Amino acid sequence: MRAVCAGAAAVSLLSLRDVRFAFPGWPATVAGVDLDVAAGAFHCLVGRSGCGKTTLLKLAAGLLRPDSGEVVFRGRGRDAIGPDIGFVFQAPNLLEWQRVIDNVLLPVSLHHRPRPEEAAQALQLLEQLGLAAHARKYPRQLSGGQQSRVALARALILQPSLLLLDEPFAALDAITREELQRDLLQMCRARGTGVLFVTHDIAEAVYLADRVDVVESGRIVQEIAIELPARTAQTRYSPAFAQRCAEVRAALHLEAVEA
Amino acid sequence: MRAVCAGAAAVSLLSLRDVRFAFPGWPATVAGVDLDVAAGAFHCLVGRSGCGKTTLLKLAAGLLRPDSGEVVFRGRGRDAIGPDIGFVFQAPNLLEWQRVIDNVLLPVSLHHRPRPEEAAQALQLLEQLGLAAHARKYPRQLSGGQQSRVALARALILQPSLLLLDEPFAALDAITREELQRDLLQMCRARGTGVLFVTHDIAEAVYLADRVDVVESGRIVQEIAIELPARTAQTRYSPAFAQRCAEVRAALHLEAVEA
Amino acid sequence: MTRARLASLLLLAALLAAWEAACRTLGLPKLVLPPPSAVATSLWQGLASGYFWPHLQATMLELLLGVAGGCAVGFGAGIALAESAPLRRLLMPYVVASQVVPKLALAPLFVLWFGFGMTSTVVITALICFFPLLENTLTALQQVPPERLELFRMLGATRAQTLWRLKLPSGLPGILAGLRVAVVLALVGAVVGEFIGASRGLGALVIASQGTMDTSLMFAVLVLIAALGMSVYQATLLLERWLLLPFTRNS
Amino acid sequence: MTRARLASLLLLAALLAAWEAACRTLGLPKLVLPPPSAVATSLWQGLASGYFWPHLQATMLELLLGVAGGCAVGFGAGIALAESAPLRRLLMPYVVASQVVPKLALAPLFVLWFGFGMTSTVVITALICFFPLLENTLTALQQVPPERLELFRMLGATRAQTLWRLKLPSGLPGILAGLRVAVVLALVGAVVGEFIGASRGLGALVIASQGTMDTSLMFAVLVLIAALGMSVYQATLLLERWLLLPFTRNS
Amino acid sequence: QNTPPRLDRIVVAGWNKPITEVTPLLVDEDKGFYRAQGIALEYVPGAGSADAIRNILAGQADVAFSDPLTFFAALDKGEKLRAIYDIYPQNVFNVVSLKGSNITRPADLKGKKIGVYSLASGTRQGLQVLLHSAGLSESDVTVVVTGLLNFAPLMQGQVDATAATDTGLLIGRRRGLPEVNVIEVGQVLPMSSDLFVVREDVYQAKRAALQRFLRGYADAAAWMMAKPEEAAQLAVKRAIDGTDPALNLEIIKLRNASSVSALTRRNGLGALDVASLQAAADTYRRLGLVQKPLDVGKVVSQDLLPGRRGEPG
Numbered sequence A, B: 001m002r003a004v005c006a007g008a009a010a011v012s013l014l015s016l017r018d019v020r021f022a023f024p025g026w027p028a029t030v031a032g033v034d035l036d037v038a039a040g041a042f043h044c045l046v047g048r049s050g051c052g053k054t055t056l057l058k059l060a061a062g063l064l065r066p067d068s069g070e071v072v073f074r075g076r077g078r079d080a081i082g083p084d085i086g087f088v089f090q091a092p093n094l095l096e097w098q099r100v101i102d103n104v105l106l107p108v109s110l111h112h113r114p115r116p117e118e119a120a121q122a123l124q125l126l127e128q129l130g131l132a133a134h135a136r137k138y139p140r141q142l143s144g145g146q147q148s149r150v151a152l153a154r155a156l157i158l159q160p161s162l163l164l165l166d167e168p169f170a171a172l173d174a175i176t177r178e179e180l181q182r183d184l185l186q187m188c189r190a191r192g193t194g195v196l197f198v199t200h201d202i203a204e205a206v207y208l209a210d211r212v213d214v215v216e217s218g219r220i221v222q223e224i225a226i227e228l229p230a231r232t233a234q235t236r237y238s239p240a241f242a243q244r245c246a247e248v249r250a251a252l253h254l255e256a257v258e259a
Numbered sequence C, D: 001m002t003r004a005r006l007a008s009l010l011l012l013a014a015l016l017a018a019w020e021a022a023c024r025t026l027g028l029p030k031l032v033l034p035p036p037s038a039v040a041t042s043l044w045q046g047l048a049s050g051y052f053w054p055h056l057q058a059t060m061l062e063l064l065l066g067v068a069g070g071c072a073v074g075f076g077a078g079i080a081l082a083e084s085a086p087l088r089r090l091l092m093p094y095v096v097a098s099q100v101v102p103k104l105a106l107a108p109l110f111v112l113w114f115g116f117g118m119t120s121t122v123v124i125t126a127l128i129c130f131f132p133l134l135e136n137t138l139t140a141l142q143q144v145p146p147e148r149l150e151l152f153r154m155l156g157a158t159r160a161q162t163l164w165r166l167k168l169p170s171g172l173p174g175i176l177a178g179l180r181v182a183v184v185l186a187l188v189g190a191v192v193g194e195f196i197g198a199s200r201g202l203g204a205l206v207i208a209s210q211g212t213m214d215t216s217l218m219f220a221v222l223v224l225i226a227a228l229g230m231s232v233y234q235a236t237l238l239l240e241r242w243l244l245l246p247f248t249r250n251s
Numbered sequence E: 001q002n003t004p005p006r007l008d009r010i011v012v013a014g015w016n017k018p019i020t021e022v023t024p025l026l027v028d029e030d031k032g033f034y035r036a037q038g039i040a041l042e043y044v045p046g047a048g049s050a051d052a053i054r055n056i057l058a059g060q061a062d063v064a065f066s067d068p069l070t071f072f073a074a075l076d077k078g079e080k081l082r083a084i085y086d087i088y089p090q091n092v093f094n095v096v097s098l099k100g101s102n103i104t105r106p107a108d109l110k111g112k113k114i115g116v117y118s119l120a121s122g123t124r125q126g127l128q129v130l131l132h133s134a135g136l137s138e139s140d141v142t143v144v145v146t147g148l149l150n151f152a153p154l155m156q157g158q159v160d161a162t163a164a165t166d167t168g169l170l171i172g173r174r175r176g177l178p179e180v181n182v183i184e185v186g187q188v189l190p191m192s193s194d195l196f197v198v199r200e201d202v203y204q205a206k207r208a209a210l211q212r213f214l215r216g217y218a219d220a221a222a223w224m225m226a227k228p229e230e231a232a233q234l235a236v237k238r239a240i241d242g243t244d245p246a247l248n249l250e251i252i253k254l255r256n257a258s259s260v261s262a263l264t265r266r267n268g269l270g271a272l273d274v275a276s277l278q279a280a281a282d283t284y285r286r287l288g289l290v291q292k293p294l295d296v297g298k299v300v301s302q303d304l305l306p307g308r309r310g311e312p313g
């Protein structure tokens, strides 16, 4: 699948060119990043806490304006943010006065009163995320992991062509996590969605990504292409998988931790 | 070390006896839990998102009152919550109008104006958590993982005899995470701190715990004793470690995820 | 609930008893402080004879119109000023000026502009009650957590949508605190408006009863005013409880 | 900032010009609406001759004392009522009653109780201005995120600590909105209090100038009142900006 | 039935709410004094004579119910006004003190604490006139504002004397005021208490209607004198403060008394005493209450008065 798109710059969904950003009065947080996400491509960003991943994602989304460099989404500058990007914030960021189902339908209801088929679609999404029983609860009545799944459903409801996900699975148990990794991957493959995915879980990054970008001090210091056969339940136990993981661990200087 | 304490019920720091709890109007969230944490013991709770881990932790802390059963901390009923328990909430829960250092010193400053040596201790803790440069920032100026580390520092500052930690490392990168796992373990060993630690990371649970409790639908369905030699940098790569991980994975029905 | 109400009633009874006793033992002239019994008699007579009704009606109508107008303006202006910092800097001095200048002194001008009768009183009422709502709306709308604002930007929400779907719901508790102050001030506004340019209404009655130094009648009217005030306040509380249901509901 | 101020001044100039023009072309009698030029003359004369100063001083002193007293009471009562639901149910009706009963009607009695001179005006001022602060404090203290409350319970904080270290700081923006309303109302209270029971102060001056039909003098006094109001409001804004620094500071 | 004749609308601006004192202005529905003259009468309230004058200046009303000083003050400010009817030729103001305080002459007021309704009220001006007659001024006494319940501080001993009106004193007595000394302002300055005042242009444009209005008012006043009991009963219904018919009757009797003078007995109700008004204007100028000299003869008109014809037989 990826081979189809790889070469053509024209299908690049999102591209960042030498993007720099500093919070006023502080040293640069993002210090010159070049990045391309093609339609259907799945990029993972890994890096130490505080290295600038969230800031990079917000720059890509147009929530922050770069001090220099440019961010281009579908050929246009990132001034008009639209519903064609799904964003999952690092914290769930739900509206506490709306029920789960209404939180999920929020992107729809900003355009029109949700139609029954859209409500059904939202319910199905919740079902898929294991939250069908919680649709009429308020966010305050959910566990942490449940809230983060609601946020994910909200980002997916409009079937955007680009997903920017900031540690969406961090609060999930291993089993839910692996299920959702599988489902997300299937969905993005099927729809040709481009994804920029921040995670701290190396296995997750390797399982999901076509390419893992290692961020350090606001720069992408290494780009690791992950060439694995189509993911199956066995992928995680294959030697190739373990080797890719080791590569990423090495890029993160992870073997250096002493007891 | 654990062998010293294991047998004696007298040194049980925290014990829950047939604790049950339901949010009013909803089915039981915690449905009969028995649990003992001895001084110096390190328990990990694992289980699917929404299974009741946070609720259980809050019951243990006395933040929620059980519908039936009893919670005993240091031989006393859990009516008076005191500073002898360090609690890390699932979300960072920092005071947004106080600087990082003041957030860390909050538990101290509720007793007296922090003395210089206490401020120094807080700074040292921040240093250890990789946040020394951020001590005078406000929480809104920190990344997600930095915020969660501040919350951890706040829970540790009073050197409590019991730590209740709700996914404290979920927002951290692998390298920081492994460093902090090592440091936490050392610290708790040295001080004889009892720990109840919620995590979704199986390797983390196995690395840290003397015992992993698997929670399912508000019940502890399996208790897996982890008998490994003292943890070193090599522990994670030992076959024994892999085997314990597999055991926990099995208990969590994790191998059942199909592609 | 019933216990609190009981306690409240008991306290009231105790206060009244103390007041009555003070009047009797100190031998205070009625002119200085009428005993509650005399006030009660006046109140009863006024109600039974129908003397109070047209005045009560007039005041209630003015109150209603004034609250409606004032709250609409206060809410609208609060939104406008919250959304536009230049507008705020431009207009806020005038808003403050409109508040500190005593309406009592301007009443003749209102009469000049709005004529006699209800209109000027309604305008005074609205003018008095719009300010707390404005201030609270202004503050509440600016207190939205920034990450929610980012969410709405991300969703491509228009400014109006961000306002209606995010800022207003999340500022609701603060706005409603302003509303509570506003309805209470509105009644004061209506009554004070009637002091000057009205020949009807509870305010006119207060002045008239002062003119005949009928202090027990005056107190009876004040009791009516207080009762009216408490009912609108209670109504606001009910409205508030209903509006805040999504924030409190647990099932 | 300077641009906004410029715009504000321009607007003021435009309004004044329109007013002056209206007075001249419509031939409105000076007694009804004096032209700004006449008001300016009166204002200048009053200031230059020193006629206004003692009155201004009196009003400012009353305002200061009234605001201090009213805010202390409003803040204290807001805290007490927020902390205790039974107390709230018990006392809130009385608080509301104290607000809706027009002080102007009670002023003669206040004079009897507190004597002539400053005290009764200060009491009226305090009585008028405590309510918005109370309501906003009440609301703000109850809006603390529950997880922060859990944190403080976990830390074994006493009730007082939870109040001072958590509820008050986190409710500060709302409380300060109440303060803004309170200081503005306080000036109204001081002026209205001076209508009755005082022979000094800007309120007394308003009434006196009404008596002599010196409308331009009355407007000049109203201008003074408005200026005083705007300065205390500005002072409150500065205080607010300073108090909210921890919420806004970025370096 | 005949179609009713077209009525001319006349709006009277009062200095107070529609109270018992002004019953002649409130009973048209029952007695038809004004309808009979082809006048549709309306009453608009005010808080003080200044409001009444302002209301006619602003065109909100045709006729103001104003005391002379307020009238003079408006003339002094350059307004074109005209007095057309003397409502109360008697001075109704007084200064009241408790019997024991031995204040019987204006000179006794020196150094005392004296209450007035408000700084804008006629009571204060009355006090000033009295003080002036004794060679004193406001600075020789302490003036305090008491509001309408002005006898309460007197009874409580918070003031030594209080400036009031005849009806105020009457009501005060009914509310428990003990024995008092009364200094009447009329002793010093016998003059009118209230006039009907109109704008010069209204005077010119609505002469006929005003004349009929005054006839209606004179008839109403004459009726109130002839049938005080009936008036007291009607006030219960029409006046905002008329709940007590017995009190109404006493007030009405006082107002009846202040509505007549030697001059009105000669020339009919409403006759204006130019000489006493001129004396009052001169006094006020000496008091500094008006600045310019005033020729009262030029601003009063007797030509709309009903004359003796208006008196009932």
Ligand SMILES: Nc1ncnc2c1ncn2[C@@H]1O[C@H](COP(=O)(O)OP(=O)(O)OP(=O)(O)O)[C@@H](O)[C@H]1O
Residues within 6 Å of the ligand: A134, A140, A141, A142, A143, A144, A145, A146, A171, A172, A173, B023, B026, B029, B048, B049, B050, B051, B052, B053, B054, B055, B056, B090
């Ligand atoms: N206030 C509430 N009212 C009703 N149900 C609630 C409430 N709070 C939590 N729950 C439910 O209780 C269950 C357990 O919640 P809890 O937060 O303990 O889960 P958890 O094990 O910590 O999950 P996670 O790993 O996602 O944090 C969840 O299904 C949740 O929906």
Ligand SMILES: Nc1ncnc2c1ncn2[C@@H]1O[C@H](COP(=O)(O)OP(=O)(O)OP(=O)(O)O)[C@@H](O)[C@H]1O
Residues within 6 Å of the ligand: A023, A026, A029, A047, A048, A049, A050, A051, A052, A053, A054, A055, A056, A090, B134, B140, B141, B142, B143, B144, B145, B146, B171, B172, B173
């Ligand atoms: N408003 C701010 N002002 C100053 N510095 C900031 C601000 N926001 C973030 N930072 C700093 O910028 C750096 C990058 O933050 P960012 O949130 O992008 O990190 P991250 O890579 O997402 O980390 P994490 O994995 O912990 O979420 C951090 O060191 C943080 O302290």
Ligand SMILES: Cc1ncc(C[n+]2csc(CCO)c2C)c(N)n1
Residues within 6 Å of the ligand: D211, E015, E047, E048, E049, E050, E051, E065, E066, E067, E070, E088, E092, E120, E121, E122, E123, E165, E193, E194
């Ligand atoms: C009978 C009678 N009693 C009182 C007044 C009231 N009054 C007299 S002068 C004055 C000051 C000007 O506002 C006021 C209010 C009146 N006019 N006529």
Ligand SMILES: [Mg+2]
Residues within 6 Å of the ligand: A053, A054, A055, A090, A166, B143, B144, B145
């Ligand atoms: Mg981040």
Ligand SMILES: [Mg+2]
Residues within 6 Å of the ligand: A143, A144, A145, B053, B054, B055, B090, B166
């Ligand atoms: Mg949880």
